[in-house]
Structures are given as structure tokens and as C-alpha cells.
Amino acid sequence: MDTIGDFITRLRNAQMARHDKVDVPSSNIRKGIADVLKDEGFIRDYKTVADGKQGMMRVYLKYTPQGRPLIHQIERVSRPSLRQYRGSKKIPKVRSGYGLSILSTNKGVMSGNNARKQNVGGEILVNVW
Numbered sequence: 001m002d003t004i005g006d007f008i009t010r011l012r013n014a015q016m017a018r019h020d021k022v023d024v025p026s027s028n029i030r031k032g033i034a035d036v037l038k039d040e041g042f043i044r045d046y047k048t049v050a051d052g053k054q055g056m057m058r059v060y061l062k063y064t065p066q067g068r069p070l071i072h073q074i075e076r077v078s079r080p081s082l083r084q085y086r087g088s089k090k091i092p093k094v095r096s097g098y099g100l101s102i103l104s105t106n107k108g109v110m111s112g113n114n115a116r117k118q119n120v121g122g123e124i125l126v127n128v129w
Contacts, residue, residue, distance in 0.1 A: 032109025
């Protein structure tokens with residue numbers, strides 16, 4: 001099962017239904033993706049709650065004043081059947097720099113811009129715009 005794909009599908013579905021928040025099972029990679037989305041301004045916040053199992057993560061979604069979601073498109077790039085690894089020089093710019101790519105590197109989960117600045121490559125997980 002693709003846990004990252006499940007996470008972004010839940011985000012996408014909750015925004016299409018105009019929900020204020022969405023609950024997803026928690027994991028370290030999902031927390032890393034949520035951290036990047038929060039730092040870049042695509043979500044308001046998130047918090048984790050212990051439930052005796054793996055924990056739940058509540059993600060608070062963000063909308064424009066007109067009520068449109070800030071995440072126009074979110075797509076999984078590297079899939080379990082086809083992993084996408086890039087070096088620091090070949091990290092693609094999403095939507096000519098208006099979008100964001102999220103990478104899993106040896107220094108943790110970070111945005112493509114931070115990975116270029118720190119000169120590290122990794123697995124491209126998600127593209128967001």
C-alpha cells in the first residue's frame with residue numbers, strides 16, 4: 001500500500017469537499033511532508049494525536065478568501081513501482097518555480113529549493129502547485 005499516495009488523496013478529497021481539516025494515520029514521512037507544506041504556506045497547520053496505535057495526524061487545510069483551496073494540484077511523482085531519484089543539479093522546477101517539489105533526502109524531507117541550496121539530491125515524492 002502506498003501510504004504517501006493515500007495521504008495526498010485524502011488531502012485532495014478533503015479540499016474538494018471544502019473541509020476545514022482532515023485526519024490521516026501518522027508516520028514520520030507524512031509529518032515531513034506536512035512540515036514542508038506548512039512552511040511553504042499550502043496548509044495552515046497540523047498536529048499529531050496519540051491513539052494507542054500509530055497515532056493520528058490532523059491536518060488543517062487553507063483556502064483563499066474566495067473559498068478556493070490553495071493546493072490547486074498535488075501529485076505523487078515517485079511511486080512504489082517506479083522510483084524517481086534526482087541529483088541536486090537535476091531537481092525539476094515545478095510550474096517554472098511557482099510550484100513545489102518535496103523530496104526525501106538523507107538530511108530528511110525537504111522542498112526542492114532547500115535541497116538545491118544544500119546541494120543534496122533524493123527521491124522526488126510529491127509535486128504541488
